[in-house]
Amino acid sequence: MEGRPLDDSILIDRAQRGEVNAYEQLVERYANVAVRTAWVIVGSQADAEDAAQEAFFKAYRALRGFRPGSEFRPWLLQIVANEAKNQRRRAGRQDRLRVRIQDDLRAGGAAPSPQAQAEAAEEREQLLRAVNRLRDDDRLVIACRYFLELTTQETARVIGSPVGTVKSRLSRALDRLKVAITGAAE
Amino acid sequence: MIDLERRLEDLGRHLDYPGAANLAAAVGRRARQAGAPRPFWRRALLAPAPHRSAWPSTLLAAAAIAVVVIAALVAFPPSRDAIAGFLGLRGLIVQRVPLTPSAGPSNTGPLGRRLALGNEVTLAQARAAVPYPVLLPASLGEPDQVYLLNPSSRQAVALVYLPRAGLPESAHTGVGLLLIEFPGKLQSAFMEKMLGPDATLEQVSVDRQPGFWVSGSPHGFLYLDQKGEVVDDTYRLAGNTLIWNQGSLLLRIEADIGKEQALAVAASLR
Numbered sequence: 001m002e003g004r005p006l007d008d009s010i011l012i013d014r015a016q017r018g019e020v021n022a023y024e025q026l027v028e029r030y031a032n033v034a035v036r037t038a039w040v041i042v043g044s045q046a047d048a049e050d051a052a053q054e055a056f057f058k059a060y061r062a063l064r065g066f067r068p069g070s071e072f073r074p075w076l077l078q079i080v081a082n083e084a085k086n087q088r089r090r091a092g093r094q095d096r097l098r099v100r101i102q103d104d105l106r107a108g109g110a111a112p113s114p115q116a117q118a119e120a121a122e123e124r125e126q127l128l129r130a131v132n133r134l135r136d137d138d139r140l141v142i143a144c145r146y147f148l149e150l151t152t153q154e155t156a157r158v159i160g161s162p163v164g165t166v167k168s169r170l171s172r173a174l175d176r177l178k179v180a181i182t183g184a185a186e
Numbered sequence: 187m188i189d190l191e192r193r194l195e196d197l198g199r200h201l202d203y204p205g206a207a208n209l210a211a212a213v214g215r216r217a218r219q220a221g222a223p224r225p226f227w228r229r230a231l232l233a234p235a236p237h238r239s240a241w242p243s244t245l246l247a248a249a250a251i252a253v254v255v256i257a258a259l260v261a262f263p264p265s266r267d268a269i270a271g272f273l274g275l276r277g278l279i280v281q282r283v284p285l286t287p288s289a290g291p292s293n294t295g296p297l298g299r300r301l302a303l304g305n306e307v308t309l310a311q312a313r314a315a316v317p318y319p320v321l322l323p324a325s326l327g328e329p330d331q332v333y334l335l336n337p338s339s340r341q342a343v344a345l346v347y348l349p350r351a352g353l354p355e356s357a358h359t360g361v362g363l364l365l366i367e368f369p370g371k372l373q374s375a376f377m378e379k380m381l382g383p384d385a386t387l388e389q390v391s392v393d394r395q396p397g398f399w400v401s402g403s404p405h406g407f408l409y410l411d412q413k414g415e416v417v418d419d420t421y422r423l424a425g426n427t428l429i430w431n432q433g434s435l436l437l438r439i440e441a442d443i444g445k446e447q448a449l450a451v452a453a454s455l456r
Binding site for chain 2: 018020021023024025027028031032034035036039045048049052053056057060061121123124127128131142143146147148149174177178181
């Protein structure tokens, strides 16, 4: 048992009894996906961190209402998404998804060749611009599925629609993305 | 499309995501200051937290839409099967708690505030405000009062029928029959029922749709907000209740009547 990460359910049970250390382990476990989820909604790093922190805190306070046996991550991500959407509304900004290519990757580096690397980076930037031209809900469902690699259930929680409609929404978003790419290329 | 999906996944791996350093420590600090998470039924019975009490209760009612009955899943293994069977009801959580819930600090003032029903409106206003058809029990006719629980987003309507022959005044609501209609297509539960050991939960069906009948000793009942948090000052005890899904709605009848009569009212909804 030593060294093996504890199950969520054990950590949740302990956190429900007020063991903050246990909750901190849960936060560690899901910090990245929470901040990233908030980020694709609010678009700014600082707002994403604020929204994720607020969401984790609210989730802690609501933890006694968490149903034993259900999955923590989708539940958490729904709280994160709600918090991020509130944050976005408060900020009064249009919800542009401000994705940036990492500088070190854009500048090139290891394999294969600097030129191929530069081309790949350029291709990614073009795709990103097309994604950013999409309407908000299309962009969000694409970000959930392909950038954050969330499950269908988690995506449904984040975008706020039934599980059964995630696939069709994703497929429509991809269709529109194709149009956006083609349109930009012409 | 496969190629596009592959390119999107590749893009996802090259995005400049924000870091999450120190998040656990920051959340941990706040959690230690706040103390242990309180169980629903304790939270409901305790005085509202200071940051909540600063809100007008009508706002709280408007921001919230769930109902709680009292319980503790873990403490009562036999209740688990019964409860699992009811989880199929959209918008509702049922829990068992180890003690029969006691009455919380009761709200005062007009009916809408006392029962956390929100703002009183006319039937026509309620119908115009919500995106679903408001159903009326044909056996009772038009309600005496109508309330809109959440005009801004999670719209729900409460119909009040005053006591009359065949509908005695309920000790818990002070009215003859209270019918609440919630839109069921919500992502999170907006009702939670907390049942003590003496409350019974019986699975029923209304027009072949799932539901249940709660009777026996009174149960605790509260609204949950959109994040699933209990809205503190909406806690109250509730008497006999029939709750079921109908179409996209979650419907709830509370009245001091028997199961058959409640089912007959439910069956007459149009």
